[in-house]
Amino acid sequence: MQHLIDRFISYVIIDTESDSNSNTTPSTKKQLVLANLLVKELKAIGMAEVTKDKNGYIMATLPSNIEHVVPTIGFVSHYDTSPDFTGANVKPQVIANYDGGDILLNAEHNIILSPNYFKDLLQYKGQTLITTDGTTLLGADDKAGLTEIVSAMEYLIKNPDIKHGKIRVGFTPDEEIGRGADLFDVEKFGADWGYTMDGSQIGELEYENFNAAGAKITFKGKSVHPGYAKGKMINSMLIANDFINKLPKKEIPQETKNYEGFFHVNHLSGSIEETILELIIRDHNAKKFKKRKDLIHDITKKINKKFAKQFGEDIVITEIKDQYYNMKEKVEPVLFIVDLAEKAMIDLGIKPIIKPIRGGTDGSRLSYMGLPCPNIFAGGHNFHGKYEYVPVESMQKAIDVIIKIAELTATTDFSANENTKDKKSKKKK
Numbered sequence: 356m357q358h359l360i361d362r363f364i365s366y367v368i369i370d371t372e373s374d375s376n377s378n379t380t381p382s383t384k385k386q387l388v389l390a391n392l393l394v395k396e397l398k399a400i401g402m403a404e405v406t407k408d409k410n411g412y413i414m415a416t417l418p419s420n421i422e423h424v425v426p427t428i429g430f431v432s433h434y435d436t437s438p439d440f441t442g443a444n445v446k447p448q449v450i451a452n453y454d455g456g457d458i459l460l461n462a463e464h465n466i467i468l469s470p471n472y473f474k475d476l477l478q479y480k481g482q483t484l485i486t487t488d489g490t491t492l493l494g495a496d497d498k499a500g501l502t503e504i505v506s507a508m509e510y511l512i513k514n515p516d517i518k519h520g521k522i523r524v525g526f527t528p529d530e531e532i533g534r535g536a537d538l539f540d541v542e543k544f545g546a547d548w549g550y551t552m553d554g555s556q557i558g559e560l561e562y563e564n565f566n567a568a569g570a571k572i573t574f575k576g577k578s579v580h581p582g583y584a585k586g587k588m589i590n591s592m593l594i595a596n597d598f599i600n601k602l603p604k605k606e607i608p609q610e611t612k613n614y615e616g617f618f619h620v621n622h623l624s625g626s627i628e629e630t631i632l633e634l635i636i637r638d639h640n641a642k643k644f645k646k647r648k649d650l651i652h653d654i655t656k657k658i659n660k661k662f663a664k665q666f667g668e669d670i671v672i673t674e675i676k677d678q679y680y681n682m683k684e685k686v687e688p689v690l691f692i693v694d695l696a697e698k699a700m701i702d703l704g705i706k707p708i709i710k711p712i713r714g715g716t717d718g719s720r721l722s723y724m725g726l727p728c729p730n731i732f733a734g735g736h737n738f739h740g741k742y743e744y745v746p747v748e749s750m751q752k753a754i755d756v757i758i759k760i761a762e763l764t765a766t767t768d769f770s771a772n773e774n775t776k777d778k779k780s781k782k783k784k
């Protein structure tokens with residue numbers, strides 16, 4: 356277990372925060388420090404075809420050790436961490452034999468990780484937790500995934516009696532800013548399907564995610580001396596406020612769950628002259644997703660119409676960009692790849708938790724690029740903040756799942772599953 360902890364810690368102490376304002380890939384140079392370490396390590400454990408391209412995408416191969424041909428599978432994770440919270444100077448704390456009580460993360464600032472608030476903690480009583488020191492995120496998202504994939508490959512190399520087909524490994528930069536899959540060379544990867552090791556608690560297995568878009572809305576105003584402003588001043592901040600008030604009040608992240616979509620205001624800054632509002636739009640259902648985008652355009656039009664005379668041109672400028680789509684559409688025709696992961700968990704005594712992701716992963720984009728790619732738990736909790744933690748036992752279980760999937764892929768007869776769609780339609784008849 357110490358080996359696993361050491362590996363994880365060696366990754367999280369490297370700051371790999373990505374930056375959505377950057378146009379380079381990786382978005383931040385510092386990500387390459389970890390990328391280079393990973394390349395070295397993959398070579399050191401005996402992986403073949405270890406490559407890192409000019410954009411920082413890492414790929415490697417574990418060659419098949421069986422005679423017959425079986426599908427090539429891939430495991431993917433990302434090495435950047437979220438810009439939502441600082442990832443500099445991560446000082447992980449290892450709490451052995453967790454007693455189920457409060458964990459003092461930081462005495463100076465009195466930051467406590469408490470099961471009274473984070474109830475999930477209680478299921479890990481007696482286990483070894485890795486937490487932050489309360490001043491940074493941990494980066495288990497997704498350095499737990501990296502740790503698990505590298506460790507599973509190392510185990511398979513050291514235990515050649517476990518039979519497996521060809522396995523590909525892919526590590527990407529910039530997932531947290533929605534670009535992880537952008538420059539992923541699916542053809543070069545050459546896997547029949549893959550799994551991202553990027554989920555949260557033990558047992559999670561996901562193949563449905565949000566459809567996602569980001570909107571940037573610019574409000575223009577007219578600044579006039581407040582004493583002489585009647586009928587003249589246009590305060591762009593107030594118009595932005597008006598815009599936000601026209602969005603459905605209950606359809607926000609903190610009021611929704613499961614398949615419910617939302618609008619999320621994630622940035623607002625302005626002056627009288629100009630205000631910029633950024634929001635994200637999320638919905639599992641493609642039709643509802645479109646409706647949400649239409650609503651943004653409708654509100655824009657209405658406000659523009661209202662101010663057409665006074666302002667003379669459009670006062671609100673709206674840009675909406677699609678970010679990713681629900682992978683369900685691409686995974687459902689090959690649902691046996693989800694069944695395989697589910698069987699691996701059940702064989703290992705892990706209770707699969709199959710639920711829609713309220714977000715996206717590299718896998719959602721990859722699925723649309725030709726690599727169906729469900730998401731498997733990496734073990735961490737409370738991502739993107741100071742309360743992030745990961746039980747070491749969950750990471751070990753994720754390693755076991757990777758090994759089991761490799762084994763099952765070598766022993767399963769996929770000819771019966773060749774086309775799940777056909778099977779389904781036959782069943783109906």
Ligand SMILES: [Zn+2]
Pocket residue numbers: 433496497530553
């Ligand atoms: Zn992640």
